[in-house]
Amino acid sequence: MSVQTMSLSGRKKEVSNKKMTFWESLYLVAIVKGLFITIGHLFTRKVTVKYPEEVRTRAGIWRGQHMLKRDEQGRENCTACGLCALSCPAEAITMTAAERKPDEKHLYREEKYASVYEINMLRCIFCGLCEEACPKDAIYLTESKVLVPASYDREDFIFGKDKLVMPLEMAMANAKNRQN
Amino acid sequence: MDQAIILEKSIFIFTIFAITMLAAMYSTWAERKVAAWLQDRIGPNRAGPLGLLQPLADGMKLFSKEEFLPNTPNKFLFVAGPAISMSVALMTSAVIPWGDKLIIGGRTVILQATDINIGVLYVFGVLSVGVYGIMIGGWASNNKFSLMSAMRAASQMISYEVAMGMSLIALLMMSGDLSLKTISEQQAEWHWNVLYQPLGFIIFLVCSFAETNRTPFDLAECEAELIGGYHTEYSSMRMGFYLFAEYASMFISSTILAVLYFGAYNYPGMAWAVEHWGVNAANGIGIAVLFIKICAFIFFFMWVRWTIPRFRYDQLMRLGWQGLIPLAIANIFITGVIILWHDGKLF
Numbered sequence: 001m002s003v004q005t006m007s008l009s010g011r012k013k014e015v016s017n018k019k020m021t022f023w024e025s026l027y028l029v030a031i032v033k034g035l036f037i038t039i040g041h042l043f044t045r046k047v048t049v050k051y052p053e054e055v056r057t058r059a060g061i062w063r064g065q066h067m068l069k070r071d072e073q074g075r076e077n078c079t080a081c082g083l084c085a086l087s088c089p090a091e092a093i094t095m096t097a098a099e100r101k102p103d104e105k106h107l108y109r110e111e112k113y114a115s116v117y118e119i120n121m122l123r124c125i126f127c128g129l130c131e132e133a134c135p136k137d138a139i140y141l142t143e144s145k146v147l148v149p150a151s152y153d154r155e156d157f158i159f160g161k162d163k164l165v166m167p168l169e170m171a172m173a174n175a176k177n178r179q180n
Numbered sequence: 181m182d183q184a185i186i187l188e189k190s191i192f193i194f195t196i197f198a199i200t201m202l203a204a205m206y207s208t209w210a211e212r213k214v215a216a217w218l219q220d221r222i223g224p225n226r227a228g229p230l231g232l233l234q235p236l237a238d239g240m241k242l243f244s245k246e247e248f249l250p251n252t253p254n255k256f257l258f259v260a261g262p263a264i265s266m267s268v269a270l271m272t273s274a275v276i277p278w279g280d281k282l283i284i285g286g287r288t289v290i291l292q293a294t295d296i297n298i299g300v301l302y303v304f305g306v307l308s309v310g311v312y313g314i315m316i317g318g319w320a321s322n323n324k325f326s327l328m329s330a331m332r333a334a335s336q337m338i339s340y341e342v343a344m345g346m347s348l349i350a351l352l353m354m355s356g357d358l359s360l361k362t363i364s365e366q367q368a369e370w371h372w373n374v375l376y377q378p379l380g381f382i383i384f385l386v387c388s389f390a391e392t393n394r395t396p397f398d399l400a401e402c403e404a405e406l407i408g409g410y411h412t413e414y415s416s417m418r419m420g421f422y423l424f425a426e427y428a429s430m431f432i433s434s435t436i437l438a439v440l441y442f443g444a445y446n447y448p449g450m451a452w453a454v455e456h457w458g459v460n461a462a463n464g465i466g467i468a469v470l471f472i473k474i475c476a477f478i479f480f481f482m483w484v485r486w487t488i489p490r491f492r493y494d495q496l497m498r499l500g501w502q503g504l505i506p507l508a509i510a511n512i513f514i515t516g517v518i519i520l521w522h523d524g525k526l527f
Contacts, residue, residue, distance in 0.1 A: 025503060028382070031488055038218045038487040048222040 063126045063141035065148050066119055068164045070171035071109055072178065077138035080114035084130035084139055092123035093130060110136070117164060121148045121157040184287070193293050196273050200428055204269075205235040207427040207478060214482040242420035250413045252322035261317025262414065262421035268310040269428035275299040276435055277361045279445045279467040283459050291445075291467070292361060299360035300352065303436060304345065307391055310429065311337040314393075314400060317422070318410035329409035332493065333400035336390055339500040340397075344387035346508035347380045350515040351440060364444035369451065372443035379511045381441045383504050388433040390500070393426060395485040399493060434477030438470060445470040 023029070049056050058064070069077050080097035098115035100108045107113075128141050151157060209224065209231065216223030224231030252258055279291035296302060311334050318330020351373055355363050367373055374381045390397040401409030408414075411422045438444060445466035453462035491499065520526040 022503075025498070027499070031484070034487045035483060038483065041220055042217050044220055046217075046222050047220050050222070050225070 058145050061142065062145065063128050063131075065121075065141070065144045065146050066124075066130070066159075066164055067140050067144040067166050068117065068161065069138055069140055069143070070166050070168070072171070072175035073106070074168050074171045074175075075107060075109040076113060076165060077109055077136045078114050078117065079110040079112050079136050079138070080117075081112075081135065083133045083135065087129045087133035088124075089127060089129060090123045090125045092120045092125075094118050094120075114161070117161050119159050119164065121159055122154065188287075188289060189293065192289075192291070193274075196278070196293060197270065200270055200273055200431060203431045203474075203478075204424055204428040205239075207430060208238065208423070209234050210478065211427075211482050211485075214479065215486050218483070218486040239420065242417050245416040247416040247418070248413070250322055252320055252413075254320035254322075257316050257320035258413075259418070261313055261320060261410075262418045262425070263313075264316060265310065265313030265425035266421045266428070268306055268313060269425045269432060271306050272303055272429075272432045273435070275302050275360055276432075276439055277364045277444060278470060279463045280365075281459065282463055291463070295359060295361045298358045300348065300358045300363075300440075303360075304341070304348075307429075308337070308341055310391070313422075313425065314410050317414070321410070321413035323413050325406045325408075326410050326412050329400045329402070329406045329412075332402075332406075333393060333410060336393075336397060336399065336496060336500075339497060340387045340390035340504070343383055343500060343504035343508050344391065346505065346512060347383035347387065348440070350380045350508075350511045351377050353512070353515050353519060360439055360444075364439055364446065367443040368446050370443075370448050372441065372446070374441040377441065377511070377515070379507065380515075383508050383511065384441065385437065386499075386504060388437060389481070389484065390496075392429045392433050392481075394430065394481055396488045396490045397496060398490055399496060402490065430478060430481055431474065434474045434481065435470075437477050438473035442473050 071077055080095050082095065082097075085091075085093040085095060094116075095114045095118070096116040097112055100111050100113055104113075126141060130139050131141050148157070148159075212234070213223040213231070215221075224234040227233040227237045249255065249258065274293045275296060277292040277295070281291060282289045314333045315330045318326040318333070321327070351363075352358065354373070354376060355366055357363060357366075363373075389395075393400050400406075401411070403409075406412070411419050414422060445463070447466065447469045450462055450466060453465060517526065
């Protein structure tokens with residue numbers, strides 16, 4: 001087998017430069033063939049996802065917007081140890097720790113909690129290292145399944161606890177599901 | 181009597197005008213939908229149900245855009261270009277028989293704006309003026325790309341008019357009449373011309389693609405080489421008129437194809453329907469049948485557009501002069517021989 005004729009894929013087609021006959025030069029047969037190909041596509045399934053109404057199912061390992069989790073009783077898991085901030089390669093996480101008051105036992109699980117917890121979504125690379133570093137199961141990227149929404153101002157991308165902490169209803173619903 | 185006929189014709193002409201405009205408007209919508217379907221997409225679906233308000237949104241957008249006038253010495257011609265394109269596209273509908281007749285309040289209403297005995301020649305005359313709209317627009321734009329595009333369009337239209345006229349001569353040899361009304365009446369029931377003139381029909385079809393500047397003959401607006409073609413310098417509703425004229429002429433071309441070759445408003449069993457259901461019902465169905473045929477042709481125009489790429493300029497010229505014209509002449513010859521043989525005058 002010579003180099004000129006070999007075909008690695010087995011699909012090689014020899015191109016011929018033969019002159020077209022009169023009927024071929026009218027292109028009619030070729031066009032009719034083409035028309036049958038395109039009309040077939042009229043009846044195939046459409047691939048479009050109508051985005052705001054339909055959301056494509058996300059993979060199990062999909063990493064979206066971060067969520068600070070609560071436990072079954074609705075208390076925040078985070079103890080402000082700072083391991084997530086330490087592990088973050090993009091240095092997107094910052095927090096301020098505070099001591100739990102006796103009357104706040106229903107709000108925070110540990111004696112120490114994060115009074116301020118901020119993630120700069122413009123810095124974040126969604127690598128998930130914070131989720132891996134967390135010893136308290138507090139921060140998750142895989143659970144929320146939402147995208148970080150677009151905005152016009154850079155300041156809007158610094159997400160505080162108001163946007164990050166899991167909604168209380170969600171925690172209660174989760175706890176209920178677990179009991180059943 | 182005179183006033184009644186003036187009123188009748190005015191209403192009829194206005195209706196035809198409105199229908200042509202509406203058809204052109206929704207052709208733009210249909211074009212986008214068909215394009216999407218053939219490419220496994222959904223197409224416009226945001227403006228109104230099924231995106232049906234899309235043409236209105238497009239029109240509003242075009243109206244509200246800035247009207248740019250290039251620095252050209254021919255300001256009048258620049259404005260005249262789209263106007264000619266548009267009026268030519270609308271004028272052709274005057275001689276088309278949209279149906280046979282209706283009887284309203286004892287009056288017989290002929291469903292044709294005017295039945296002139298040279299209807300086919302009129303259509304050709306008006307269609308060939310259409311090239312001036314593009315040429316004048318391209319010339320007055322004072323832009324070399326526009327000018328090149330206009331030259332392409334002009335030479336293409338002139339070349340394909342020859343083949344188009346010749347393909348029609350064979351048809352006229354059979355019908356023996358230039359009136360579109362007579363040609364439609366001759367195709368009663370199943371005697372559609374396409375069955376007698378298949379080759380002539382194919383040549384005429386290909387030429388109407390060229391006459392309407394549709395793919396694969398849309399070299400005049402070849403984006404890759406000529407920016408926007410003859411409407412590069414146009415903006416706002418003047419540009420809209422050019423685009424609109426293309427769809428209007430596509431509608432008219434489909435109508436002419438349906439009238440000349442696909443039996444116009446005739447359908448099998450029309451005589452039976454006239455006898456049993458009355459003239460009005462039978463002709464109502466006839467009008468509907470004509471519009472179904474027109475829609476089918478418009479769909480075909482779009483289907484072809486999303487199937488084949490445009491021809492190169494030399495391929496276009498070779499197909500026109502060396503392909504279609506010899507075929508059309510052969511078609512005339514064969515038709516002549518068969519007519520003579522049928523009349524017993526051969527041998």
